[in-house]
Amino acid sequence: MNDPLAHVRALFDLDDDVVYLDGNSLGAPPRAVAERMAHVVRHQWGRRLIRGWSEGWWEAPQRVGDRIGRLVGAAPGQVVVADSTSVNLFKALMAAARGSDRAEIVVDAGTFPTDGYLARSVAELTGLALRSAPPDRLELTERTAVVLLNHVDYRTGRLLDMAALTERAHAVGAKVVWDLCHSVGVLPIELDALGVDLAVGCTYKFLNGGPGSPAFLYVPTAAQPSFEQPLTGWNGHREPFAMAEDYRPDPGVARARVGTPDILSLLALDAALDVWDGVALADVRAKGLALTAHFMALVEDLSGIEVITPRDEWRGHQVSLRHPEARRLTGELADRQVIGDHRPPDVLRFGFAPLYNTFDETERAATTLAKLL
Ligand SMILES: Cc1ncc(COP(=O)(O)O)c(C=O)c1O
Numbered sequence: 001m002n003d004p005l006a007h008v009r010a011l012f013d014l015d016d017d018v019v020y021l022d023g024n025s026l027g028a029p030p031r032a033v034a035e036r037m038a039h040v041v042r043h044q045w046g047r048r049l050i051r052g053w054s055e056g057w058w059e060a061p062q063r064v065g066d067r068i069g070r071l072v073g074a075a076p077g078q079v080v081v082a083d084s085t086s087v088n089l090f091k092a093l094m095a096a097a098r099g100s101d102r103a104e105i106v107v108d109a110g111t112f113p114t115d116g117y118l119a120r121s122v123a124e125l126t127g128l129a130l131r132s133a134p135p136d137r138l139e140l141t142e143r144t145a146v147v148l149l150n151h152v153d154y155r156t157g158r159l160l161d162m163a164a165l166t167e168r169a170h171a172v173g174a175k176v177v178w179d180l181c182h183s184v185g186v187l188p189i190e191l192d193a194l195g196v197d198l199a200v201g202c203t204y205k206f207l208n209g210g211p212g213s214p215a216f217l218y219v220p221t222a223a224q225p226s227f228e229q230p231l232t233g234w235n236g237h238r239e240p241f242a243m244a245e246d247y248r249p250d251p252g253v254a255r256a257r258v259g260t261p262d263i264l265s266l267l268a269l270d271a272a273l274d275v276w277d278g279v280a281l282a283d284v285r286a287k288g289l290a291l292t293a294h295f296m297a298l299v300e301d302l303s304g305i306e307v308i309t310p311r312d313e314w315r316g317h318q319v320s321l322r323h324p325e326a327r328r329l330t331g332e333l334a335d336r337q338v339i340g341d342h343r344p345p346d347v348l349r350f351g352f353a354p355l356y357n358t359f360d361e362t363e364r365a366a367t368t369l370a371k372l373l
């Protein structure tokens, strides 16, 4: 395949003898990050000290949010980078559910656990019921206040139809919150165009922000005045430095902020996002589909292996294989420098990051697995 992204791998600090197929859990470090962090620590923090806050740090959650907005089809002023995905899920679900005269929150069955746990807490706090339903049988009705959906399933890699499901939720007057953890940086997403109500996602996977890099939250402009999130910290205040007694939320997306941002992680993410300059998401998508298709073709007939990732284009950039000895195989692959991961009880997961993974690596991983089996 002609690979328009072949040159991007050189922007990453990777060892060529390691086949890294776990970028869907923790992305690889872009080389620019180490250099930028040294600059931030020595020059911004070191020389500017407290003055850093008025020299770009304070606005960084919105500025970096706008950079992510470009990857998810959100016009400027609608994405903030802050906190963890879990915390942002809580803000989003509470804002969507509280005050509703409807009866239930719906979450897709097989959701990543934190989403389900938080939906449960929000249901308890708001007095709504929580119903878990398979994505192809959601059965949304006028009773549904909000539905929480994982765009790409962390276990199987299945991709949901965001356009159709958002429309279905809206047809019954329900709100939809999308978890984009496994789809941001994978395929073109059109949050504004589809009229998505709220979305969250993490930045340490395909956005390569680094371990624990802050998550993002999308609140569309039209919904901002009514976005009443429960964590009314001073960073979300209209005039944080007025130190006022009463909480008055910022009129814009900054109302989704809570406390002091983790500037070092945020600026590491900012540096990591540079690798996306000049990259077309359509190319990323095409290569991701090709890498995963190639890998599936190489492993599907191996003894004891069942491919559980969809073969059609309704998949993200991971391939999940079921095998009774998944845990042992994942460990033995890692011993041979092929890094994937294991999800209990019996799933081997391989994430393909088109910015740095190659077809040669795909073949090395498949050959190593074949030898082990
Ligand atoms: C779909 C999904 N949602 C949420 C999370 C958790 O996010 P965090 O640990 O940033 O709260 C993850 C991964 O950890 C995930 O895969």
Ligand SMILES: Nc1c(O)cccc1C(=O)C[C@H](N)C(=O)O
Pocket (backbone or CB within 6 Å): 024, 025, 026, 154
């Ligand atoms: N967030 C993680 C962490 O803090 C440690 C180890 C792994 C993770 C992950 O991101 C797991 C990932 N969300 C998954 O899809 O399983």
